[in-house]
Amino acid sequence: MTTSAQLEVPAPEAPAPADPPPARRRQRAVDAVPWWLRLVVAAVALFFVLPTLFVIPMSFSSATTFSFPPEGFSLQLYRNFFTDPVWLDSLRNSFLVAVVAATLATLVGTAAAVGLHNLTGRLARLARTVLMISIVTPGIVIAVVVYISFLKWHLVGSFTGYVLAHAAIGMPFVLVSVTSALSSFDSKLLRASASLGAPPLRTFRYVTLPLISRGVITGAVFAFVTSFDEVVIALFLRSPKFQTLPVQMFNSVTFEVDPTIAASSSLVVTAVTVLCLVPLLLGSRRKNRQES
Secondary structure (H helix, E strand, O other), rough: OOOOOOOOOOOOOOOOOOOOOOOOOOOOOOOOOOHHHHHHHHHHHHOOOOOOOOHHOOOOOOOOOOOOOOOOOOOHHHHHHHOOOOHHHHHHHHHHHHHHHHHHHHHHHHHHHHHOOOOOOOOHHHHHHHHHHHOOHHHHHHHHHHHHHHHHOOOOOOOOHHHHHHHHHHHHHHHHHHHHHHHHOOOOHHHHHHHHHOHHHHHHHHHHHHHHHHHHHHHHHHHHHHHHEEEEHHHHHOOOOEHHHHHHHHHHOOOOOOOOHHHHHHHHHHHHHHHHHHHHHHHHHHHHHHHH
């Protein structure tokens, strides 16, 4: 009978000490904004904001002429603005023209953007170029053309003339904004709506318009601001009976030294800033609701 030899199991070797982890390098973000670009952006922003930093303090000055730094503190300039019928009439005219012109520009621009959305080819590109040409055309050129044309149609100095001219220069902004909103629009939703028996107008109202509403609102705001601040065309179309606020501000500087323009400028800057912030606030609120 043979006996089995006992096998000796070798003792496990002690593990070698682990190498120390390499020093972790600080990774820089690929899309990091360099410091010089931030400096350029800050300088450009300061350049645009700097006039406001002078005008708003001057509107609270107690002096009877332009002076900076302001002399004392007074609301006299604002009191002059809201009690002078010339300034109030100009403000009312600008507001009415801007509202009607922005409404007309929004309707036409939205319809053009939706109509050109699915079109391709040279004809579509030509149509977009023609509709956008007023953005790159100098204002004085548009003003001369509008003045010559409106003279034949007896629209110079009329409310209708102001509305048509301002709607024409505000419509491209609506076209750009709505076209950008349509870039993320799924056309399959239109086919689904049509397969359920919805007519085109109902489909646009309940499917397309809610999805592009942010672009429509943004375009309407820009069209309103463009009309409210426009001065070159308004100078050509003005009349003794009808003139807008920018024209009155221009007259207060060129024909008379009226410091009330500081108060009117401050009001315009504040109103335009608030209107431009509305689309941003609506967009951020909608984004927060979707995330929650």
